[in-house]
Amino acid sequence: GAGVSQSPRYKVAKRGQDVALRCDPISGHVSLFWYQQALGQGPEFLTYFQNEAQLDKSGLPSDRFFAERPEGSVSTLKIQRTQQEDSAVYLCASTRQGLDTEAFFGQGTRLTVV
């Protein structure tokens, strides 16, 4: 595609509900990253894929967060039993390979847990 696409753009979830956020990276991009951005802050790293392999998930804040990229293209970030502190913008980025080059970001999904 022309750019990184994320869906939905906005999601309101009741506390305790499970949510799934989708990221379509730029076609052919090997590396995919998920970030969490709280209001007024910079993005915080969550997890990193190279093709279908999840190489780093050290930024996931708890075991309620799970990410996958089964065929090395589309990725899904799943949050189970959402809590209010999960409210944030979730950003996805992709690069051709690694981070010695620019990253392309999607518009993000704004998650609000009520």
Add this chain to the structure above:
Amino acid sequence: SQQGEEDPQALSIQEGENATMNCSYKTSINNLQWYRQNSGRGLVHLILIRSNEREKHSGRLRVTLDTSKKSSSLLITASRAADTASYFCASYTGRRALTFGSGTRLQVQP
């Protein structure tokens, strides 16, 4: 937690003036990147400077890097109202992923 800190946190200038934002980081880097974020939108890559470079230009943007001080600066010359956004530096150490600073919110008054 974020590796970088940016200064100032907020900056308000008039159209036509120059804007300078500074970024500091904590560990050795492979490269440092600057991104812009308009309100409610994703980040847009502006410029990448490698650890062996000291200065880089792109249009109205000038980035400097001082690895001895672990700092970088972004200069936007002849600013326009459309430059109003948040600006983030992001460092890459060769491990993990980009580590972002807390950002500078720039307001350019027409």
